Amino acid sequence: MDIALIIQTVAIYALPVLFAITVHEAAHGYAARHFGDNTAHMLGRITLNPIRHIDPLGTIAMPLLLYFATAGSFLFGYAKPVPVNFGRLRNPKRDMIWVALAGPGANLVQAIGWTVLLYLLVASGVEERFFVEMCRAGILVNLVMFAFNMFPLPPLDGGRILVGLLPAPLAYTVSRVEPFGFFIVLALVLTGVVGNLWLRPLMNLSAQAIELLLTPLRMLLL
Numbered sequence: 001m002d003i004a005l006i007i008q009t010v011a012i013y014a015l016p017v018l019f020a021i022t023v024h025e026a027a028h029g030y031a032a033r034h035f036g037d038n039t040a041h042m043l044g045r046i047t048l049n050p051i052r053h054i055d056p057l058g059t060i061a062m063p064l065l066l067y068f069a070t071a072g073s074f075l076f077g078y079a080k081p082v083p084v085n086f087g088r089l090r091n092p093k094r095d096m097i098w099v100a101l102a103g104p105g106a107n108l109v110q111a112i113g114w115t116v117l118l119y120l121l122v123a124s125g126v127e128e129r130f131f132v133e134m135c136r137a138g139i140l141v142n143l144v145m146f147a148f149n150m151f152p153l154p155p156l157d158g159g160r161i162l163v164g165l166l167p168a169p170l171a172y173t174v175s176r177v178e179p180f181g182f183f184i185v186l187a188l189v190l191t192g193v194v195g196n197l198w199l200r201p202l203m204n205l206s207a208q209a210i211e212l213l214l215t216p217l218r219m220l221l222l
Contacts, residue, residue: 012130016114016138018050020145021079023110024103025053028082031102035095037088045082055080081155093164093171100160107146112210114138116217123221139207147202151194153185154178 026048029040040046045053054060058078089095118135126132150158155178163171177184188194211218 012133013137013141016134016141019138020107020110020141021059022048022050022053023106024145024149025079025082027102027106028084028099031099032082032084032089035099036090037085037099039085039088040082043083053079053082093168097161097164100157100164103157104146104149107142107149108206111139111142111146111206112213114142115210115214119214119218119221143203143206144199146206147199148194150202151185151198154181156181156185 026046029046032039033041033046055078058080084099086092086096086099089099114135118132118139121131121135149156150161152158152162154160154163154175159174159178159181163175165171166174185194
């Protein structure tokens with residue numbers, strides 16, 4: 001394995017990944033505080049300090065291990081979840097949807113921001129590969145986080161959104177999956193189900209939507 005290539009890849013992805021996970025988790029905490037739960041704020045988790053959101057196992061050890069074990073063909077990781085006491089929300093069932101949606105929504109906004117920055121760099125004639133590749137990494141990382149977290153199975157954000165949308169009896173049934181949800185999702189990821197049937201289609205759709213949204217800007221700059 002080319003060590004120089006690994007170092008270059010880590011350097012390109014480091015900033016986009018840190019921003020992606022930090023803003024994602026902080027957005028959950030901010031939304032929870034807005035709707036009545038102050039837990040994340042009291043624990044200092046509504047912050048852009050990435051150290052407060054990094055999980056040593058899920059954010060560092062697991063992705064590195066998988067990167068080396070699969071020669072970079074498969075990566076999986078997670079940040080330290082922001083604590084939310086849904087019982088403290090003013091309208092728990094409804095507000096749960098907005099709290100859960102805040103994280104993936106923040107990633108989608110970041111993907112748009114990295115795309116705008118890429119357009120500006122190209123329009124300005126910047127040809128430094130490092131910065132261009134960092135913008136592309138920012139778009140990719142945030143689209144992956146958005147699509148993956150929207151998968152409709154607890155404890156992922158999409159699962160919590162589904163619980164909030166379903167009638168009470170069905171919502172209770174789905175919520176009972178949460179203790180085993182991580183292992184189910186991991187198994188679905190390893191078998192390619194999540195990647196082929198959910199992740200790639202939703203990422204492509206999101207990328208097309210961003211491109212359509214930014215068409216006026218692209219026509220003006222490029």
